[in-house]
Amino acid sequence: MIGVVIPAHNEEAFLATCLGAVCIAAAHPSLGGEEVCIIVALDSCTDRSHAIARTLCIETIVVAERNVGKARAAGADLLLARGARWLAFTDADSVVAHDWLITQLMLDVEAVCGCVSVHVDDWQMHPTRTREIWQRRYQPIDGHRHVHGANLGVAAHAYQRAGGFPPLACDEDVALVNMLIVTGARIAWSAAPRVTTSGRLDSRARGGFGDTLAAWSTE
Numbered sequence: 001m002i003g004v005v006i007p008a009h010n011e012e013a014f015l016a017t018c019l020g021a022v023c024i025a026a027a028h029p030s031l032g033g034e035e036v037c038i039i040v041a042l043d044s045c046t047d048r049s050h051a052i053a054r055t056l057c058i059e060t061i062v063v064a065e066r067n068v069g070k071a072r073a074a075g076a077d078l079l080l081a082r083g084a085r086w087l088a089f090t091d092a093d094s095v096v097a098h099d100w101l102i103t104q105l106m107l108d109v110e111a112v113c114g115c116v117s118v119h120v121d122d123w124q125m126h127p128t129r130t131r132e133i134w135q136r137r138y139q140p141i142d143g144h145r146h147v148h149g150a151n152l153g154v155a156a157h158a159y160q161r162a163g164g165f166p167p168l169a170c171d172e173d174v175a176l177v178n179m180l181i182v183t184g185a186r187i188a189w190s191a192a193p194r195v196t197t198s199g200r201l202d203s204r205a206r207g208g209f210g211d212t213l214a215a216w217s218t219e
Contacts, residue, residue, distance in 0.1 A: 002101060006040045040059070069169065094150040110157075111154040112153040114152065117194070
């Protein structure tokens with residue numbers, strides 16, 4: 001079984017689109033009908049996120065941490081207990097490609113760090129210089145060294161060997177990948193698994209992707 005974990009804190013504006021894309025990826029014919037279990041880790045939500053997931057028949061777990069590391073870990077723990085062999089992670093404001101899961105698996109490694117692109121319309125929220133800095137600094141090519149919780153996959157045994165996600169409110173994905181490196185995991189730094197994410201300025205995690213984009217606008 002393949003597991004997908006999506007942490008969410010008040011994501012009613014994006015969650016339905018995110019889940020629709022993940023469901024399409026989960027039904028990719030090249031997966032050969034292997035079960036894909038999708039878990040939304042609802043973290044301190046006070047909006048309609050739970051109702052949206054329920055309407056789409058997506059399983060949820062509830063945590064009250066306001067901590068994305070703990071939310072991701074809770075979802076991963078549940079899936080590992082059910083026997084998942086591969087864990088894939090994305091974010092509730094992101095849209096995965098139709099071949100996202102099979103592309104991760106076909107790389108035949110123990111972990112996959114993918115790239116992200118920003119929704120075209122979202123660049124309108126940022127000064128022109130922010131997009132220019134992005135294009136100059138961000139290289140979505142094989143061999144990159146970007147780490148995104150919105151586009152990450154890891155074999156169950158490698159995840160457990162690395163100790164899983166630490167309880168960090170930011171950069172939990174970087175910390176996990178660092179431990180994967182320390183524990184000798186075979187990692188693909190690949191541009192093949194494609195994910196489009198929000199360029200919003202109201203980040204759910206302080207110091208996260210949105211805050212990085214905002215900081216660039218002041219450089």
